[in-house]
Amino acid sequence: MSHALLISAGPELARVQHRLAVGVQCLDALSGQPMLAPLQVRLIALGPLAAGLALQPKGEGRYSLPDAGAFARLWDRCTRLDDPLPRTLDLLVHETLPSAAATEAEAPHRVGPRRVVMNLAETAPALPTPGFRPRPRPGRESTLTLRLFPGPNHGFDASATVLRGRVQLGTSAADARPARWARIVATRGSAVLGHTQADERGEYALLLRYPAGLLAPATPSPADAQIDVHIAARRNPPLPRGPFGDLSPEPASVASLDPLPLADLPAAYDRRVTVARTVVFGGPNSGPAHEHLLPP
Numbered sequence: 670m671s672h673a674l675l676i677s678a679g680p681e682l683a684r685v686q687h688r689l690a691v692g693v694q695c696l697d698a699l700s701g702q703p704m705l706a707p708l709q710v711r712l713i714a715l716g717p718l719a720a721g722l723a724l725q726p727k728g729e730g731r732y733s734l735p736d737a738g739a740f741a742r743l744w745d746r747c748t749r750l751d752d753p754l755p756r757t758l759d760l761l762v763h764e765t766l767p768s769a770a771a772t773e774a775e776a777p778h779r780v781g782p783r784r785v786v787m788n789l790a791e792t793a794p795a796l797p798t799p800g801f802r803p804r805p806r807p808g809r810e811s812t813l814t815l816r817l818f819p820g821p822n823h824g825f826d827a828s829a830t831v832l833r834g835r836v837q838l839g840t841s842a843a844d845a846r847p848a849r850w851a852r853i854v855a856t857r858g859s860a861v862l863g864h865t866q867a868d869e870r871g872e873y874a875l876l877l878r879y880p881a882g883l884l885a886p887a888t889p890s891p892a893d894a895q896i897d898v899h900i901a902a903r904r905n906p907p908l909p910r911g912p913f914g915d916l917s918p919e920p921a922s923v924a925s926l927d928p929l930p931l932a933d934l935p936a937a938y939d940r941r942v943t944v945a946r947t948v949v950f951g952g953p954n955s956g957p958a959h960e961h962l963l964p965p
Contacts, residue, residue: 692733693724695762697780698816699823699876703730706779707765712740713784714759716747731812758787760921762815763913781818781866782913787921814925818866821874829876830950832863834959836871836898845962847871850916852899852938855948862894862948869912872958879950889951896946898961899938 695704710724710732720743724732734740763782825831832855839845848871855862860880867873877894901917917935926933942963 692727692731693760693762693813693815695730695732696814696816698818701816704780704817705730706777708732708762708780709765710760710762712758713761714757715740715743716756717750718743718747720759756789758789758921759918760785760787760813760815761913761916762817764820778820778822778868778872780820780823781868782916783815783817783866783924784913784916784918785815785921785924786918787813813921815921816924816926819874819876820868821872823874825874825876828951830878830948832875832877832896832946832948832959834873834875834896834961836867836873836900836961836963838900838963838965840964842962848898848900848961848963850901852934854897854899856895856897857892877948877950889949891947891949894946894948896944896959898942898944898963899934900940900942900963901937 693710695708695710696702697704708726708730712720712722712724712734714720722734722736722739722743725735726732761782761784764777764780819825821833834853836848836851836853837845838848847869848867849869851867851871851873852864853867853873853875854864855875855877857880862877862880863875865873865875917937919933919935923933942961944959944961946959
C-alpha cells in the first residue's frame, strides 16, 4: 500500500472501526424495544471481500466487533482491490440456531433475518476533480439501529390482531415451493395496517394495527383489507449460498426506519400480487392460515 493511501485510509479506517466498535443495536420492529432474543450479527463483506467477522453481544440488543485488528487487516486487503477505499459494509442479522450444525428450518422463527448494506462512500461528482476520492462517512450516529420483523412464532399479545399465512410458488399444491422472504403489506384505503417478512418456509405472522387517527372499535369489528404480497420474480432461482444467501440486501438507513417506507423495498422484490381479505379487529384471527399460491 502506498504512503499516500495509508494517509488517506488511516483516519477513515479509524472512523469505521469506531462505528463498529460502538455497535449495532437490534430492535423489535413492533415495539421499538431492544431485541433480547439470542441473535447472530455478522459482517459478511467489506467492499468486494468476504469478511465472516462475528459481532459479539454487549447487552440491550447491542453487538460490536471484538477484534479491531482483524477488521484492520481486512481493510488493508480491500484497499488493494477496491480503489481507493472500501465503499460498503454488508451485515447479516439472524436468530441464533440451536447448534452449529442446525439448519434454518430448526430456527425458533421468533424474529426474521435481515441483511443490510451500509454505504461508506460519498457519491462522486458528475465531473470529478483531479485526485477526487470518495471518502467513507459512516454517519453521525454512534450506533447503527436495525429493526427486525417478527417471525411466525413471535410472542404476540393475546388481544393482538394477527393475520397468518403462507406464500408459495407453483401451479398446484403438488409442485408448490416456498416464496422465501416474501414481503407482505396490509392496507385499507391509503392507510398501512401492517408490514412484515415471510420466513424461508414462506410463512408469516402480520400484526395489524387500526388506522392512525381512527377510534379502534370497542367490540370485534370486521373490516376489508388489501393484502399485497411482494416477491422476487425468479423462474429458476439459484441455490442460496448458505441459509440466508438469497436474502435481499437493503440500505442500512432504510432498515432503521419506523415504519419502513413501502417505496424502499429491496430492488429484488419486483413482483406484486394483491388479494382482498376481511379481518376482524379486536377479535380472533387464529383461523386457518391464508394460503397464497402464486404462479412461478
